[in-house]
Amino acid sequence: MEPAELLAAYERMTVIRRTEKAAHDLFLQGLVKGTTHLAAGHEAIAVGASAALRPDDYVFATYRGHHHALARGATPEECLAELMSRATGLCGAKGGSMHLTKASTGMLGSYAIVGSHLPMAAGAAWSARLRGTDQIAVAFFGDGATNIGAFHEALNLAAVWKLPVLFVCENNLYMEYTPIADVTAVPRPAADRAPAYGIPGEVVDGNDVLAVEEAVARFAARARAGDGPALLEALTYRHFGHSRSDPATYRPAEEVERWLKHDPLDLARGRLVEMGVSEAVIGEADDRATSLVQKAVEAAKAAPAPDPDEALTGVWTDGGAAWRT
Amino acid sequence: MADVISYREAVAEGIAREMRRDPSVVCLGEDIGAAGGVFKTTVGLFKEFGPERVWDTPISEQAIVGAAMGAAMTGMRPVAEIMFSDFLACCWDYLANEIPKVRYMTGGQVTVPLVVRTANGGGLGFGAQHSQATENWALTVPGLKIAAPATPADVIGMMAAAIRSDDPVVFFEHKALLAAKGAPAPPDHVVELGRAAVVREGADVTLVALASMVPLALKAADLLSGEGIEAEVIDLRCLVPLDMSTVLASLGRTSRLVTVEENPYQGGWGATVVSVVADEGFGLLDAPVRRVAGECVPLPFADALEERVIPTVDKVVTAVRTLTAY
Numbered sequence: 001m002e003p004a005e006l007l008a009a010y011e012r013m014t015v016i017r018r019t020e021k022a023a024h025d026l027f028l029q030g031l032v033k034g035t036t037h038l039a040a041g042h043e044a045i046a047v048g049a050s051a052a053l054r055p056d057d058y059v060f061a062t063y064r065g066h067h068h069a070l071a072r073g074a075t076p077e078e079c080l081a082e083l084m085s086r087a088t089g090l091c092g093a094k095g096g097s098m099h100l101t102k103a104s105t106g107m108l109g110s111y112a113i114v115g116s117h118l119p120m121a122a123g124a125a126w127s128a129r130l131r132g133t134d135q136i137a138v139a140f141f142g143d144g145a146t147n148i149g150a151f152h153e154a155l156n157l158a159a160v161w162k163l164p165v166l167f168v169c170e171n172n173l174y175m176e177y178t179p180i181a182d183v184t185a186v187p188r189p190a191a192d193r194a195p196a197y198g199i200p201g202e203v204v205d206g207n208d209v210l211a212v213e214e215a216v217a218r219f220a221a222r223a224r225a226g227d228g229p230a231l232l233e234a235l236t237y238r239h240f241g242h243s244r245s246d247p248a249t250y251r252p253a254e255e256v257e258r259w260l261k262h263d264p265l266d267l268a269r270g271r272l273v274e275m276g277v278s279e280a281v282i283g284e285a286d287d288r289a290t291s292l293v294q295k296a297v298e299a300a301k302a303a304p305a306p307d308p309d310e311a312l313t314g315v316w317t318d319g320g321a322a323w324r325t
Numbered sequence: 326m327a328d329v330i331s332y333r334e335a336v337a338e339g340i341a342r343e344m345r346r347d348p349s350v351v352c353l354g355e356d357i358g359a360a361g362g363v364f365k366t367t368v369g370l371f372k373e374f375g376p377e378r379v380w381d382t383p384i385s386e387q388a389i390v391g392a393a394m395g396a397a398m399t400g401m402r403p404v405a406e407i408m409f410s411d412f413l414a415c416c417w418d419y420l421a422n423e424i425p426k427v428r429y430m431t432g433g434q435v436t437v438p439l440v441v442r443t444a445n446g447g448g449l450g451f452g453a454q455h456s457q458a459t460e461n462w463a464l465t466v467p468g469l470k471i472a473a474p475a476t477p478a479d480v481i482g483m484m485a486a487a488i489r490s491d492d493p494v495v496f497f498e499h500k501a502l503l504a505a506k507g508a509p510a511p512p513d514h515v516v517e518l519g520r521a522a523v524v525r526e527g528a529d530v531t532l533v534a535l536a537s538m539v540p541l542a543l544k545a546a547d548l549l550s551g552e553g554i555e556a557e558v559i560d561l562r563c564l565v566p567l568d569m570s571t572v573l574a575s576l577g578r579t580s581r582l583v584t585v586e587e588n589p590y591q592g593g594w595g596a597t598v599v600s601v602v603a604d605e606g607f608g609l610l611d612a613p614v615r616r617v618a619g620e621c622v623p624l625p626f627a628d629a630l631e632e633r634v635i636p637t638v639d640k641v642v643t644a645v646r647t648l649t650a651y
Contacts, residue, residue, distance in 0.1 A: 058399060092432035101431040108398055109431060113422050119391020120398070120423070127396040130351060130377060137395070150418075153388035160383065314433045315468050317491035323467070324567040324601070325519040 001051065001210060003275045007285060009051055009209050010268040013043035014289035016067045017265060019076045020240075022297050023066065023083055023097070027244055031301070032083045036097045039067040040239040041207075044264035045170050046071035048212025049138060052220055058106050058124045058137040060117040063098035064170075065110035068140055073105035076296035086303035093306045094314070115141060115148030118167065122158040125165035125223075136164040136223045138216075144175035146189040155231070159197040162228035166219050169233045170206060176242045177250060190233035199229050206234025207264040210271060237262070333503040335477035335510070336366035336442070339484030340404055344374050347402060350488055353380040353389055354406030354442075363408055364444050364503055386415035390441060394424050397439040402488055410445040410459040410497060417462075424493045425468025438491045440484075445473070445497040446537055446587055447635050453623035456631070458587035460535070463495045464564050464594050470518055471564035473497040475539035477507040479562060482516030490518065499536040519566030523575065527555030530581040530645050533572055533598055535561045538585040538636060545585075545641035554649050564594050572598060573606045580611035581648045587635055590618035612651040615644040 001009065020040040026032045039046070046067040053059070061068035069079055074090055082089030083097050090100055098112040108124065111117040121139035128135040145151050146169060158165050169190035173180060186192035194201025200222075204215045212234055219230040237259035241248035248256075272282055315321040330338065344350045352370060354362075358381035361368035371379045382389050386407055393405035407413055413420060420441065427435050447456035463471050472487050472494055474480045480498070487494040524539060525546050534542040539560045546556035557575050561568065576582055582602060584595030595616040602614060620634035 058395075060395075090432070091430060091434065094432050095430045099430045101434055103398075103431065103434040108395075109427060109435060111423065113418055116391065116418055116423055119388040119419075120395035122388065123392030123395025123397075123403070124399045125395075126380075126392060127399040127401045130396070131400055150387040150391060153383075153385035154391065156383060157385055157388040157392060161380075315429050317428070317436050319433075321467075323565050324569050 001213060003272065003277050005051065006210070006268065006272055006275065007277060007281070009047050010265070010272060010282070011285040011289055012071060013047045013209065013265055013268060014286055015076060015292055016043045016046070016070045018289050018293035019070060019079060019296070020066060022080060022293055024240065026080070026084060026297070032097070033085065034096055035243045035245065036083065037064040037243050038240040039064050041237050041264070042170055042172065043067055044209040044268070045140070045168065045206045045212055045234045045236060048209040049168060049216045051213045052217035053138065054135070056106060057135050058108050058121065060108055060121045060137065060139045061110045062114070062117070062141055063110060063112035064142065065100055066097070069100035069102055069107055069110065072102060072107035074100060074102045074107065076293050077299045080296050081300040081303050084300050085305060086300055087306040088303040092310060115145035115150045117141070118145070118151055118154035119157065121165050122154045122163050125158065125163040126161065128164060134224045136166060136220055138166045138168060140168045140170060142175070143169060143171040143173070143180040143189045146193060147184060155193070155197045155199070155229070158229040159199050162226065164223035165229045166216065166223060167229060167231045168216070169231070170236055171233050172236050172238045174238065174242065177246065188233055190231050194231040199231060201231040201233065203233045203235065206236035207262050207267055209264060209268050327509055329506040330477045330509045331503070332477045332480055332505045332507070333364060333366050335480035336484070336498055337368050337370060339481040340367065341370060341373060342481065343485055343488040344370070344378065349400060350402045350404065351378045351380070351396065352404045352406070353382050353393060355382055355384055355408055357381060357406050362406065364500070366498065366503070367406070386412055387419065390416040390419040393439045393441070394419060394437055397437045398435050402438050404440045404442060404488060407441060407443040409455045410443040411454050411457050413443060413459055413462065420463065420469065420495065421466050425466050429468065436491050437493045440487045440494045440496050442496045442498060444500045446499045446501055447624045447631055448501040448537065450626060450628055450631060452626045456624035458619065460497050460564055461588040461593050464597065468493070469565060470494040471497070472518060472562065473499070473536040473564065474562060475502065475536050475560050477505070478510040478514065479516055481510035482514040483518065483562065485515045486518045494518070497536060501537045505540070516562070518563050519568055521562055521568035521571040522560045523557060523571065524560045525556065525558040527557040527579065529555045529579055530557070530583060530648060531572070531575040531579045532556050532558045532583050532585055532641065533561060534558060534585040535564070535594070538587055541636060541638055542585045542641060544638045545645065548638065548642050549645055554645060556645060567597070569601050572602070573609065576602065576606050576609040580609055582610065582614045583641065583644050583648065584616045585636055585641055586616070586618045588619055589621045590616060591621055593618045612648045615648055617641050617644050
């Protein structure tokens with residue numbers, strides 16, 4: 001990445017971090033109901049990958065998908081409005097935190113059944129090939145998904161047909177509350193499985209936006225060239241617990257400290273300084289991010305609740321929900 | 326055009342017609358390619374359309390339906406085969422959680438125009454894991470349309486409607502009907518989903534049936550006719566959309582209702598039909614309603630045992646007699 005690109009990536013990561021903090025605070029204020037699965041700490045994966053993808057590529061994410069929606073063009077305002085059950089939310093407040101979707105920018109959804117979206121990404125890649133485009137599909141998933149049947153079915157299907165799909169595992173070391181190492185037979189839950197499907201598997205520092213961008217760009221080019229899928233395992237760490245009800249007290253203090261010192265924003269900032277970008281310029285990016293998210297919070301708070309009758313629309317493509325004639 | 330066509334030939338014909346008119350229609354499933362499908366319901370498709378559009382998959386039901394969903398979300402109209410309807414349970418996440426909800430929970434951003442075809446039902450002695458009538462499973466899920474044709478012409482016409490539907494459709498092909506023959510479908514034959522057919526007129530009792538229960542109900546009606554009881558037989562064709570107006574109109578003529586369904590009584594679609602009648606058509610009734618349905622047991626293997634637990638002509642005749650004597 002050139003300095004200007006890295007600065008833009010840094011600013012986007014900062015927007016995500018601020019938005020996640022806002023979601024956390026709004027939840028504590030009782031303005032976000034249900035739950036949230038925050039991705040603070042994972043920003044470099046979403047932003048690094050997005051920097052390597054084309055706007056017409058497809059992305060599928062998980063219930064921990066705020067960062068992917070934001071990296072793929074959703075605004076903090078429409079995301080926070082969705083979390084706050086406002087009519088202006090990304091999905092009209094029918095989706096919520098776990099289902100942020102912005103199809104117009106290729107963000108084809110966040111799926112809350114672990115691992116379910118990996119076959120969908122394979123299908124989107126198949127579709128791209130059938131239609132003669134050179135789009136690719138990317139499935140982002142957590143380490144826990146690597147033990148789901150759909151993971152293995154999708155990898156085999158994608159590999160046997162050399163589909164242009166990239167599987168990106170965000171390994172944050174915990175499958176919900178349980179260390180992934182305690183419940184998985186191999187040390188690298190994603191990358192170690194790649195040889196079983198005859199596809200490349202690679203581990204990357206998921207907190208280093210440059211490393212993620214480089215790996216995704218390389219595998220994306222390979223997929224576009226018709227050489228099939230790859231499995232990228234990006235090591236990262238959650239700053240919050242699994243969900244809002246989880247204080248994450250099961251994590252050893254020294255582990256938390258070590259990872260917090262390896263913060264993706266700090267890493268990117270250090271790289272910017274190395275490239276000669278001034279602290280003042282970086283500070284301006286911080287200020288823009290802060291201001292954007294502040295305005296988003298205010299706008300979302302001011303937005304109206306959805307019309308209750310909207311609950312009975314949109315099941316079918318005729319706009320309605322009628323099941324009988 | 327041939328004078329008659331079999332139900333199994335109609336499946337392949339119905340798919341082929343849509344694949345010819347729309348290049349976005351593609352098929353995927355186990356053994357559907359050169360093998361022509363284990364039920365020979367995709368014979369000829371692989372030869373005509375090639376391996377890109379007729380994709381032989383591994384035994385991976387989650388991947389088949391999940392990939393079909395991803396393809397449908399991105400511009401294709403996939404027709405996925407799940408070999409036996411019992412196996413829908415292997416990909417139930419997609420049918421219960423993913424496909425029917427994604428349009429709604431994305432605020433209408435994403436639609437899923439796909440068809441999941443599957444061979445449904447018993448009567449052939451395939452044992453408990455290859456014989457279930459599972460259409461009632463799908464009926465519990467908001468967001469799925471459910472088609473279950475009873476004749477070859479309807480297979481073709483409803484296949485056209487299902488594939489052209491912008492909403493997801495689960496298409497139940499009944500195993501016991503595959504060898505049945507019937508009139509061929511004219512060119513461009515489309516049977517709108519959610520339109521039941523009155524397949525026999527009668528003034529004494531309404532029999533509401535689906536798929537293989539339609540010819541069974543017609544046989545029962547013939548027997549009853551010999552006793553002076555004229556049954557009106559309705560082929561529902563679809564469970565969603567459910568054509569209750571045709572059922573209620575028929576009850577206006579007959580005032581008696583029997584549902585004939587293969588799935589187990591508890592949770593079966595007949596319960597939905599009779600509950601709507603109770604809500605909206607109670608005044609039309611001159612007798613209690615009766616449901617002839619499967620027993621609440623896994624489907625047994627031996628013919629004598631299987632017949633004991635799924636509807637038969639005799640069971641329908643008996644049910645109707647009790648109502649007309651009421």
